[in-house]
Amino acid sequence: MAGKPKPRKHREEAIFQAALRVIKSKGLHKARMADIAAEAGTSYGLVYHYFASKDDLFDAIQQRWWGGLFELMKDLSSAPLSVAEKLGKIIDYFLGTYYQNPELANIFITEISRSTTNLTPDRLAHFKNFMEMTQEVIKEGQKQGILRTDFPSRYLTYIFLGSLETFISAMVLVDQRFKDIEQKKRVGEAILEVFLNGARDQRQNHE
Amino acid sequence: MAGKPKPRKHREEAIFQAALRVIKSKGLHKARMADIAAEAGTSYGLVYHYFASKDDLFDAIQQRWWGGLFELMKDLSSAPLSVAEKLGKIIDYFLGTYYQNPELANIFITEISRSTTNLTPDRLAHFKNFMEMTQEVIKEGQKQGILRTDFPSRYLTYIFLGSLETFISAMVLVDQRFKDIEQKKRVGEAILEVFLNGARDQRQNHE
Amino acid sequence: MAGKPKPRKHREEAIFQAALRVIKSKGLHKARMADIAAEAGTSYGLVYHYFASKDDLFDAIQQRWWGGLFELMKDLSSAPLSVAEKLGKIIDYFLGTYYQNPELANIFITEISRSTTNLTPDRLAHFKNFMEMTQEVIKEGQKQGILRTDFPSRYLTYIFLGSLETFISAMVLVDQRFKDIEQKKRVGEAILEVFLNGARDQRQNHE
Amino acid sequence: MAGKPKPRKHREEAIFQAALRVIKSKGLHKARMADIAAEAGTSYGLVYHYFASKDDLFDAIQQRWWGGLFELMKDLSSAPLSVAEKLGKIIDYFLGTYYQNPELANIFITEISRSTTNLTPDRLAHFKNFMEMTQEVIKEGQKQGILRTDFPSRYLTYIFLGSLETFISAMVLVDQRFKDIEQKKRVGEAILEVFLNGARDQRQNHE
C-alpha cells in the first residue's frame, strides 16, 4: 500500500513547481513549454499529459492562489474576529504566501493582478469577487464605527489592498526575500497600522 | 486655418497614440505592429520609419511617463512646499495622467509597473530612482515630525505609493474613468488623508 | 532489407542535401528556408529542429567541405608522397567532390570561396589555414629543387589553387558535369601538368 | 561655356563610386540603396533619379568592367602582338584595374565572376564571350606551336584565367593592395611565366 508515493501526483506537482519558477523568471509570455519541461526534468510531451495546454497550466496556477484566498475569506466571514484582526489575516495570507512560495506570489503580482492581457472574464470575476469580500470587511468596520465613513468603502478597500500589494510588488521587483518571520510580522504590522491609524506622527495628536 | 501642423511630428504622434490604444487593449505582447499601423491609419512600414522596433516604441512610451514624473520630482525637491503638499502633487501626477491620458496610465500599471518580463536594467533604474525620490519626501516628513518614525521610511514609501498605484490599477481593471475633475480631486484627498491620518474613525480619537 | 536507417540522421541528411540543391540553384541569399523544407519534403518547422538557423545550416555545409579537406591536408603532411603526388591529391579532392557532390563543390565556389559577404572571421580563418597548408607543400617542393624559387611560394600557391578553382568554377558556371571518371582524371592531369611544366609546347625546349 | 563641370555627370559618378565602395564592403545583397545614398552624401531619392533600380545600378557596374575588357579584347584580336604579349595584356587589365580601382575588381571577383545568383542570361553571355575571346588567343598559340596541344584549348583557357583570377581573389580576400607598380609588374610576370613555362625548377631541365 506504500510503494512509490503517488508517482502521478508527484510528477504533476514537479511540473507545476517548475512552471512557477520558469514563469516567475521569464514571465508568462516568454516561458516556453519546453523550458518548463526542461526545468522539471521531464520530457517535452509529458507536460501535455498532465496539462491540456499552456493556458490550462496557467489556470491551475491561478487556482492555487485564488483557492487558498477564497478559503480564507469564507472562514473570515463567519469568524468571531474584530475587523482589525480580519484585515490582519488578509495581510498574513499575502505575506505568508510570499514567504513560503515566493514564485506563486510573484506570479500573482506580475501576471494575474495587473495583467489586462491575461484577463479572461473568468479571471476578472475572481478579482471582483475578492474585492467585494474585502469590501464587506471594510463596510463592517465602518458600521462598527471603527473606520471613517467620509470616504466610500470602495476607496478604503483600494487603499488597503494597494498598500499590501505594492509592498509585495516592490519586494518582487528587486527580488527581495524576508530575512525571517520576524521581519514579515513587522511588515504586516506596518501595513495594518498605517491603514488604520495613518502615517501621521501620533505625538502631534496630543498637542 | 492653421495650415498642416508639422506633418512629421503629427504622424509620429498619431502612431504613438495608436500604440497606446492598442497596447492598452491587447497588452504589449499581443499588440502587433500591424495593429498599431492600422489603428494609426498608416502603412505598416511607416511605424518603422519613426520607431526602430517594437521595443523602441515601448521605450518611447515609458519615456513619456517617466519624463513627466521626473520633471515633477525635480521641481518638488526644491519647491517651498509642505510634505503633505508634495505628496499631494505626486498623487496629482498619477491621477492627472489617468484623467487626461488613461491609456498611458493604464500601460504604466499593467506593462511597466509590474512586469518583471519587460524589465530591463535601464527600466529598473527608473523605478528605484523614483522610489528613492519619493522616500526623500517621506524622510523629510519624518525629520519634521510630521510622519511617524516607528517604521522605516521605506515601508511608508511602499505603502504610500501602493495606495496610489492600486487605486488606479483597480480603475484600470474595470476600465473605469473619472466622471469629472471633482471625483478625481476627491479620490486624491482620500488617498492622502488615509495615508496621513489613517482609516480609523476620527471621532474615536476624542474619547 | 536494412530496416529504417536511423530515422533521425536520415531526415537531417535529407534536409542537408535539400539545402545543397536549393542553395546551389538559387544562391544562399535567395534560398528560403521554406524552399529547403519543401525540397526535403518535410515541414517548415522541422528544418529548425535540426538546424538552429539558416546561418547554422550554412555553417554545417561549410563544415562538410572544410572537414574533408583538412582531413586530407593533415594526412598529406605526414604522408611519404612526392610533392607532385601531394598536389595531385589536392586536385583530386576538389574534382572528386565536384564529381560526387556537385552541389557542395558549387556552393564552395560561389558562396564560400569568393564571398566577402558571407565571410565571418571564423570562415576566413579556414581559408588562410588551407592556403598555408598548401603553401607548405609548395615550399617543400622549392626546397627539394622541384619548384622554381624565383617567385615567392605564396605566388605559386595562388596560381596553383587558382587554376584548380577556376576550372571548377567554369564548369559550375555552365552547370557542366564530368562525363565520366576518365574525363575527371584528364582534367586533373592537365591542371597538374600545366602548373608543373607549363603550357609551353615541350618540343620548343629541344630546339 | 565652362561653368560648373557637368553637375549631372558629377553627381551620377559620385553615386556610382559610392555604390562600388558600399557593395565591396557589404556585398551586393546587404548593400542597401540607403547606404549608397548616404555614402555618396546625396539624398535617398536621388539614386533613383540616375539609376532606375538597384539592378540597373548593378548592371552599370558590370558594364564598366566588361566594357573596358571587351575594348581590350577587340584591340588584341587585330594587334600585331605575340601570343605571350596578348596574354600579358589581359593580365595587365585585371591587375591594372585592381591597382587603380580595387573596388571594381573586387566586385567582379565576388559578385560577378562567381555568383550564380546574380547571373542573368545577359550576364552569362558576357562571360562566355570573354572566355571564347581568350580561347581564341590560346588557340592561336597552339597553332603557332607555342602552346602545347595535348590538352584542349578550353582547359588551358580555364587554367590561365584561373591563375589570374584567384591571384586577385586572394588579395581581395585579405584586402591586400599592391605596394607599388613594381609589385604589380612582378605578379604579372609570375602568372605569365608559370602558365607558359611551368612551376618546375628550370635547372632540372638541363640535367
Place this chain on the structure above:
DNA sequence: AATGAATGAGCCTTCATTCAT
C-alpha cells in the same frame, strides 16, 4: 534636380500543439 516620407511584399524565426512509437 532634389528630398525623404510612405508603402507593403517577403522572409526568418518562434513555439504551442499533435502524434507515432
Place this chain on the structure above:
DNA sequence: CATGAATGAAGGCTCATTCAT
C-alpha cells in the same frame, strides 16, 4: 506513462521602390 520528432500558423523586421512636394 513517457518520449521527442513533426507540424505550421503567426509576427517582427527589412528594404526596394514610389510619390508628393
